[in-house]
Amino acid sequence: MGIGATAGVAAVGGIALSAQASSDSASSGAAADSLVFDPDGYTKLTTTVTDTDGTDHAVTYHFWKAITYVAHPVDKTYQSLNVSVPVEIDGTAVDASDAPILFANSVGGYMPSSVADATGIGGAGMAGGGAPGGTPSGSAAPSASAPGANGNTNATGGALNSNQLLALAAGYVVVEPGARGRTLKNSGGEYYGTAPAVIVDLKAAVRYVRFNKGRIPGDVDRIVSAGTSAGGAVSALLGASGDSPLYDKYLKELGAADAGDAIFATGAWCPITDLDHADGAYEWNWGTNVTQSTGKVVDQSVSKDLISQFAEYQASLHLKGLNGFGPLTARNLDDYLVQQYLEPSATRYLTDLSDSDRATYLAANTFITWKNGRATFTWADFLTHVGARKKTTPAFDAFDLSAGENNEFGAGTTEARHFTSYSLKHDTTGSAGTRLDSDIPEKLRLMNPMPFLAGKANPGRSKHWWIRLGTKDSDTSLTVSANLAAAAAGLGDEVNHLYYWDQGHGANTDPGDFIKWIAKVTGYRKAR
Secondary structure (H helix, E strand, O other): OOOOOOOOEEEEOOEEEEOOOOOHHHHHHHHHHHOOOOOOOOEEEEEEEEOOOOOEEEEEEEEEEEEEOOOOOOOOOOOEEEEEEEEEEOOEEOOOOOOOEEEEOOOOOOOOEEOOOOOOOOOOEEOOOEOOOOOEOOOOOOOOOOOOOOOOOOOOOOOOHHHHHHHHHOOOEEEEEOEOOOOOEOOOOOEOOOOOHHHHHHHHHHHHHHHOEOOEOOOOOOEEEEEEOHHHHHHHHHHHOOOOHHHHHHHHHHOOOOOOOOOOEEEEEOOOOOHHHHHHHHHHHHOOOOEOOOOOOOOHHHHHHHHHHHHHHHHHHOOEEHHHOEEOOOOOHHHHHHHHHHHHHHHHHHHHOOHHHHHHHHHHOOOOEEEOOEEEOOHHHHHHHHOOEOOOOOOOOOOOOOOHHHHHOOEEOEOOOOOOHHHHHOOOOOOOOOOOOOOHHHHHHHOOOHHHHOOOOOOOOOOEEEEEEEOOOOOOOHHHHHHHHHHHHHOOOEEEEEEEOOOOOOOOOOHHHHHHHHHHHHOOOOOO
16 A cells, blocks of 8 residues: 555544445545544643744644544555644734734654644654654654764754744644654564654645645635754655655655645745765765764765765755855855855844953954954864764765665664665675665655756745744854755745854854844734
8 A cells, every 4th residue: 555555444633434445436535524624623821932022922722633634544644734823912803814824844854743732833843753653663763853874863853842932922823744754664574664754744734734725714825834853854845845846746645635745835944854975964064073972083084985975965056155156066056155154143142242241252363363243164164163073974874774874764674774775885893785766766755855946847846935943053064054045035935034143053142133034035014
């Protein structure tokens, strides 16, 4: 049956559905009926939201919990979503029927995420996975937040609750979807949440929302996704791949709603994406920095091999930098990052400091030249300022298969697999394989937003992009978000991209601006 197929009876929204329907039309009709949103199935809740000015707001909202969003769920603990709709803010009634919809995932490290235990907005979270019934599987791959055997780490990421709460207080509808993740196994030891399950699930959740236009509150044509780390990656992928037919067979197996999965705008914080080329990008960026776990530089022969591969890939993208910079290559990316992102980031940071605090900071960071209200410095000095890198090499496709991403490309009862030829060639686990498994190229294609932007542009993509990254985030390469932004901007899309100075993985220092940006790009006039 493939990904997403189940036999027997599945409970969907309290209705028992049989996968053994007597006819396709009967099955299709039952599936459609099961995916109808119940406008009256909410609980009325009240919460206090503190805005970015420090003012508290009393928000009363309707909360729909754990709605299964596909007709044939593999695991409805994860394939369900929550909906929060404001009805009163500071004592004033709110009509959110035409409000933007913030679609905020809580994916981190490509791990499973669930809304089943949430008691209100912002309650979604990650789970380690296990066998049916909630019992631990006993042999899940390393957590994306914990070091693997080779020192690899991926911060947990997850949804930024400040975004959801501020959106609710602004009068927006908030949808929080769960999704399968890489550590989930069934009783037979088969992994059922590895690639491309997470993006298929999120697309199915979008289709559920769009299918229920007129029943679910909010403007289903103004869905704005948001996610951090791996969640930022799938948020970007969701935006880039809208309505792509490449996912149709997977969505059909799940019984996804008969609707589109294109979204209006994308919010991506520190996206861990472009995994095909992430190892090379990481070495290009952090190759000469010492590693946190060892205090030493990585094997420079490996690092240089990967940098060479990245240079070829970067050239193949044919990207041009923002603000008329010109073609982006491995030779000038350092200059581009400094001019376009790093110096402006430091300038904003220093400008916002008091005169005395600015003088103290500059005295401690003499690599920065501060003149006429502008910070300047070199790429080499910036790397020294950041200090130790977080990951060893290769950062994502580990030679010993210990990285979380190796688990993300596991299949069947195989926990982890290589997804790049270079790491397969240098495998240290004793693998006798000489060629990547035949399904790997398709899965890489389904998990990467870049081919939808830098290749033949996908007409169903988001046209608005909010991208953020901390300058001290060595969970990935600074080039990843810069390339994503350049690809979208090159297509004429509106791109709002900046780096947070001296911030690490998962930073979100301007959530209020994100909420205002949503109102601006969606044309929503009622935002508070």
